[in-house]
Amino acid sequence: MMGLLSILRKLRQSPEKELRLLLLGLDNAGKTTILKIMASEDVTHVTPTAGFNIKSVVSDGFKLNVWDIGGQRKIRPYWKNYFENTDVLIYVVDSSDKKRLEETGIELFELLGDNKLEDVPLLVYANKQDLPSSLTSAEISEALGLHSIKDRVWQIQACTAINGEGIKEGMEWACKSIKKK
């Protein structure tokens, strides 16, 4: 009986709004790990994403449909197929991968230039802060030139996806930026 009641209660409280979050970034940036942290799943068995993963998470009165698209070069041409109706773009950077900082910047600004992503709030996760060789979020922001972004709201958040540090803070910003819209 209790089970049924709580199910009914949950149904009544069903979130009013569904949102589409798009996770992008180079391969090995940590997109799938972030997705799993959001869904409170184990992150020790992650594999490289061939294609994409999707998970639905309820947070802050929203039902978040999070799309995690593979980041390897061969898959990047498919990214644009997932742009439509995106509410927040989450871009993940491996802060320890200095060699590919330029590459990740180019990919990011190409995304921002796309019509379908016009006005979409941007959250950048400066991931892997636990590694000693990692750049800080301020350094990443500087290197990518985030301050030149004037056409949308954006935020950079330092995080360590494997232990979940910083993920929640980023998501809070994302939910806030949607409410403002």
Place this chain on the structure above:
Amino acid sequence: MYNIWWFFTSYLRSVLKWFLRRTTGLCELQRICYGEVSGAPRISAVEKSLNLSKSPQIKKLIAYLNDVSDNLRLKGSTEREILKGAVSTVLLVKRINPRIHFQFVKNFSKCVEQIWGYRQLLAEVESLRNIKFDSNNLEHEAKLLQLWEALMPSVELDNRISKQWQDIGFQGDDPKTDFRGMGLLGLENLLFFATEYRMPAQHVLSHSHHPVYGYCFAIVGINLTSMALHLLRSGDAKTYFYNTSKCLPSIRLFHQFYSYLFYEFDRYWLECKPVDIMQFSNIKLKFENNIRTSLMDTNAVFKINVSVDTV
């Protein structure tokens, strides 16, 4: 509700067992070892019966065997000792005369070996997965180069860091970041498939280069390591191991299971005629469900059929 149902079934089970013991003169384990066909049907039935046992001695035996296999101690002469001990415990508890029931002793001992061999294999596979691929480790590096040679025997690798790795389906110019949570297990799986099933692996690799239905061989392979491990951990893979293994299951048998999955996945992928690689997660899910269904048939036998268009 569930508790009442559970009470009745377990009560009924005891009554039925008592009745059968009285009429046949055999305990449940004996009836299984004589009545069920060897392989998965018999081993699974013995496993179920042991796990349901209420006898404190049997429960103690199970806890002991679990501990031994979790710590990888079921090996060599120790294994023989342990099996002997397990069998004599059961003979004693069930009051079975081993001189009359020598066939039971033999069959039951085989079952114990497989049940706890499987458990030990899971522990072994997990420990291999826990070793991160380390490019400072010469052994790891040697294995990676071996993989290249096995898959691309006629092409030399220009450099350890090279775009060529993408030809065998890694993501970038250095495979070291692609093993991720599968660790050394992912590499060992690929290497086994490429070296022990040379022709089938070449066949699959050539499919992965198909202009329309192509995919990333190594990345898909690492995702299949995750699937194989998943099936092993959930116990679904027991049918495969119980029906294939003749002695204590080793890591080789896990690699064989993996190779079977890879070969079959490739076939299924082509059958599905996917429009692009973005179909991967859907097709993988369907494939995994198909495998799970075929593993539910305890009589199923799994073999790579290499009769295909190798010409």
